[in-house]
Amino acid sequence: MSTVFDVFISYHSQDYTEAAKLAQTLREAELRVWFDEWHLQPGKNWVPELRRALDQSSAIAVLVGSEGPGPWQAAEVGTAVLQSSDIGIPIIPVMLPGSGNNHLPPSLQHQTPIRYSSHGISFECLSQLIWAITSKRPRVSLTQMVGEFSLEVPGERNRNSRIMISTLPNETPGTLLDTTWETFGSGIERIIHQIKGQGWRLDVDACFGINEAGLVMATFLSSAQFNRCNIGYLKCIKQRSSLQLSPHSNYPELPDNPTIFICDFEVKYADVVGFVANDLRKKYVNPDLHFAVFGAMTEERRLEIDAFQKLTGAEIITAAGFTSVFIAAIMNPPGIEPPLELR
Known part of the structure; x- marks a missing residue:
């Protein structure tokens, strides 16, 4: 039977x-994934469907948690082992947090x-898993973000201020995480x-980027989301006890009461x-300011926080x-570095 699924x-x-x-x-990494919630039709006998899916898969990823395999999972593994011995299908144990x-x-x-x-699957381990599934090293850079959760953030009343945020472990x-262009x-x-x-x-009149990485964010958002609005640049110079803006900063001409979107890395x-x-x-008359940041840091290692105040x-x-x-x-201390060309 021809393969339909990569894993x-x-x-x-x-x-x-x-x-x-x-x-x-794995789906976002362009693999064909069989996952029961996506493929088992309600009301149908799922046992033959599972067997058919195993027959049509090139690899099996067996997730092992702190409780070990479940009873039906053990049956899946048994079938997979038989297939592996017959036609060499790789079976890949994936050890979840708390398992041994x-x-x-x-x-x-x-x-x-x-x-x-303990924080989830890392960028490196995900690459290893894709290699195990496909027998090829990943041909594209993968995002280092590994999860998401919702969080209530500051915002004007009567607007939806709950957003979905990724985690960046x-x-x-003790070391800064070097982000990839894919992650950015x-x-x-x-x-x-x-x-x-x-x-x-x-409706935004101008996107301002703070330093080089923020400027790249502002440029992309201006083009993709804000109808190619004006772009501003704020070059911050950090001194021992103060901040100042470089004369190379750029302030586009804007009307009174402008809507300004600020981007920071x-x-x-x-x-x-x-x-x-x-x-x-100070520069503009009564501006309406909105803010976007690529990475916000937690005080502790846990990333999926339940309150904005824990940042x-x-x-x-x-x-x-x-x-x-x-x-x-959301990132761990001590923080992150932008892709090499933006440092």
Whole structure:
């Protein structure tokens, strides 16, 4: 039987959330994924459907959680092992957080596993998994974002201020995470989706970028979302105890009461956001300021926060008084670096 799917996702029902995230991530990497929620038709006998899907898959990813395989999952694994011995289909154990080698079925004890960290699957491990599935190194750069969650952010009343945010884990504590161009582009796309999901039309007179990475964000958003509006540039010079703007900054001519969208790569401890907001309020008459940041930092390792106030820069962003706020990703301390050419 010819293959229809690159990978069959086998999982315990208790591990559904991680399984769904992984299935979506692999689909976004352009793999053909069999995931039961997407392919099992309600009301039909699912046992022959599972067998057919296993027959039509080039690889099987077996997700192993802290409870080990579920009863139906064990049956899937048994069928997969038989197929593997007959025609060489790779079976890839994927060890979820909290699982250990003792949770592996005996038939998979000799298979090299892919291991999640305590924060989810890393960029490097995802690349390894795709290599295991396709027998080829990933031919495209993959985003380093590995999950998403919703968060209520500051915003004007009567507007939808709940947005979906990605997580951007760093597997090496104490070092800055070097972001890829794919990750950077994914962040800009995330912000565009957030803007469209607000339920109101945002007509912008100018997009301002803070430093080089912010300028790239502003340029893309101006073209993709804001009908090629004016573009401004704010070059910040950090000194020991103060901030100032370089004379190379650019302020386009705008009407009174302009709507201005400010783009920054990351928010940490320095009050660059408040400094820039005050500067624009001095330069223009009664501006309506909106703010987007690629990466906002948490105080701790946990990324899926339940309150905006748990961000390192929460007070800074709130004090700036923006009409709306957009955040592409939540990052671990000590932060992130933009793609090499923008440093």
